[in-house]
Amino acid sequence: MTALSANGNLEYRGPVLIRQYPMGAAKKLYKGSLVAILQSTGLAEAATDAASITIVGIATKACDNSAGAASALWCEVLIGEVRLAGSSLEQVDVGKLVYVSDDATVGDGTLTTNDIPVGVMTEYVSATECWVAIGERVAGIAST
Numbered sequence: 001m002t003a004l005s006a007n008g009n010l011e012y013r014g015p016v017l018i019r020q021y022p023m024g025a026a027k028k029l030y031k032g033s034l035v036a037i038l039q040s041t042g043l044a045e046a047a048t049d050a051a052s053i054t055i056v057g058i059a060t061k062a063c064d065n066s067a068g069a070a071s072a073l074w075c076e077v078l079i080g081e082v083r084l085a086g087s088s089l090e091q092v093d094v095g096k097l098v099y100v101s102d103d104a105t106v107g108d109g110t111l112t113t114n115d116i117p118v119g120v121m122t123e124y125v126s127a128t129e130c131w132v133a134i135g136e137r138v139a140g141i142a143s144t
Contacts, residue, residue, distance in 0.1 A: 003046065003102040007062055008032030009083075016080030017135070021056065022071035029059040033103040034084075034118060034134075035077045044075050046103040047116070055100060055118045057135045058082050079135030081122055091124045098132055106132060 010032045021035065024043035029035060034047035037054045047055055057077035065073040086098065086106045098106040100116045109115050119134035 002104070003048075004030040004033050004104045006030060008104055010058060010060060010078070011083040012058075012078060012080055013131070014081050016078050018060065019057065019077050019079060020074045021077055023063060023065040023068070023073045023075050025068065025070040025072075026066055028066050029063045029075050030103075031059055031061045033059040034100060034106075035059050035075060036100070036116075041070065043070055044077070047100045047118075048102060049100055049112050049114050049116065051114045051116075053100075053116055055116060055134065077135075081131055081133050083125070084118075084130060084132050086128055086130050089121070089124060089127050089130050093121045093130070094124050096121060098130065106130070 007030045021044040024045045027045040036047040039052045057079040060076045060078050063075040084106050093108050097117045098121050099109045099112040101107045106118050119132040121130050122133050123131035
């Protein structure tokens, strides 16, 4: 899969939480992007398979801080159970952590470099789609 270059889908179910996070300088998020907090700054940006980030949720709408300074804009982030694109997913991955590949894709860890947890797969849809419990609700699990 590839990173988003336009607004993506945002499909969720069950109860959700909405949080807001300040964005990093010169950063852009599309609706449906996985949102990461860069540990060195505490600011939000689109998720990548990079060290030193923590996934906090999924963007509810586009937020363009491309020309802005750090914290000039805040992004709205959904925390809960969401449907995500994936790669090489299998039924046996249900109940296990999935990891960020890019801002629109998760994997089982065999295809990622830094093994940054997104959340726990709650339902297998296909080799390229799954439901994931993402964010604060799985923080204790994701840290193991």
